[in-house]
Structures are given as structure tokens and as C-alpha cells.
Amino acid sequence: MAKNRLDEITAMMEWSAGQGLAAVTYAQGDFRMKISRGAPVAITATSPVNTAQRAAAAKPAAGVAAPLAGICHLSPAPGAPPFVAPGDRVVPGQTLCLLEAMKVMTAVVAEYAGQVSRIAVTDGAAVTAGDLLIEVTP
Template sequence: MTVEVKHQPSRGRIALTGDGSGGPDQVADLAELCRSIAELARTSTRPPRRIRLEHLGTAVEVEWDEASAPVTDPRAAPDPAPESEPADGTHHVCAPMIGTFFHAPEPGAPPFVAVGDTVIPGQPIGILEVMKMMSPVEADIAGRVVEILAADGAAVEFQQRLIAVEPA
């Protein structure tokens, strides 16, 4: 598969185009391309404004608004603005991207966490499904779960609050 990469940071756009003549490896290439796009979107400081995929013509476009173009050098990234925490000191674990939030690893299984549970950083608190890919959502602070804010199977937005944690 021939792939041409164009990067136009002034418009916050990355486009991939190819000749579509990949033969038997084309399905594997498409799957890898989808994984790469999902990872690119996941590592950006903001979600892309638009993602376009085309299968046989092999065209992929990921586009950000000018103000939300991804930062390519992590050392050049500004510190993210601290999210305002409630006066009571509760911390919120937020969705790292848009998708469907699930409380349990599979239907009928017990949830990862419940109100009253203690969590530690890195502990799974749910799963986020994005384009049929499952990504764990992990606690980023140690503490006690005081509220589950997102319903099981709910569509969530980027940085939407999922659970409230009372820091330890």
C-alpha cells in the first residue's frame, strides 16, 4: 500500500491517501490504520473535529480546529488548565475521549467500582468503547468512590465526569 502523509499544522489537519492496491494485506493495513487513528485521537489534547475513513480508495483524514490541533512535541505542550474541583475537595475521573461508557467488563459482570469502594491510581473504573475498540478508563487518584456520575452504556463526551472520588 502506498501512503502519502500530509501535515498542515496551520489548519490542524492530517490526511493520508493511498492507491488502494494493497492486495491481501489491505484488510490488515486498514485495521492498523484504524488503530493508529484512534491512538492519534486519544493522544491529542482535544478531540478531532472530523475523522473521515474510506476503505478501498484508502483515504483517511483527521482534522482538528485550528486552536485544537495536536501538539507533536510533548515538551512544547502547555500545562493543561486545572479543572475546577468542587469546594468539598471531591475529585472527578473524566472521560479521556468521546465514546460509550460501561461500568463492567462484559454484560452481567459486576462493575469495576461501586460507591464506597477504594480506588488507587491506575485501577480500572470502567471501559470506554470508541469505534468498536474497548479502552480501559483508570482512576487517576487514590480515594473512595462517592458517586457514579455516568450511567452504564451512556454516550459520554470528552472530559465528561464519570465518577466522583474523595481523595485519600
């Protein structure tokens, strides 16, 4: 990895930590990397070759897991409609729920397009990192 790219990633990680963000994604050209904190470290880097091979070999997982421990909020405010409900179609980047940890709200977003098949938690439930929140089938 070029030193310049590494400097950019390091600066972005420091900025995101200062902002209280739970994850940061870096993308440049065909290179994409997502780093999460507050949960076991997960670093993923892809290239056009291995992305095509992986897409042919496996379907994306149907479960959306909590990236960190906190209180799960299924709607943006008390009394407001939920972000999603079973049967809803979702697109990548769409907010599925919020996790509140130490008075910081972290949006949990859809990684891929699909249909919500099940909400696995109740509004206001305490969750730990890795708990199943929502099932989205591609």
C-alpha cells in the same frame, strides 16, 4: 529536552496510535509526561521541585472525566459486576470503567488513591470528552 528523549517519545506516540491507544505516558527518572489523543491535547511534565510545590498548594480534582467520546461501560462484560461502586477504595492505575469508541475499548483508570463517592453516568450511556464519569475523593 534531549534529542534522544524526544525520539523515544515520538516513537512511543507513533506506536500507541498504531495500537489504537487513547493515551501514552512517558516516565524516566523524575520526568513524567502523559499525552492523550481523541480529546483536547493535554501535556503535563513534572519535576521534583514543581511537584512538591503543587502538592502543597492543591488537592487533586475529585472528578474523573471522559478522555474521549464513546459509550461508557461500567463493567467488563454484560451481567458482570461493575468495576467500582460508591464506597469502594481505588488505587492508582485501577480500572474505573471502559469507553468504547469505534469498536475500540479504552480503560479509564484512577489517577490517584481515594474512595468512589459517586458514579455520574449509567452503564451504556453515550459520553463526550470531558463529561464527568466518576467522582473519587482523595
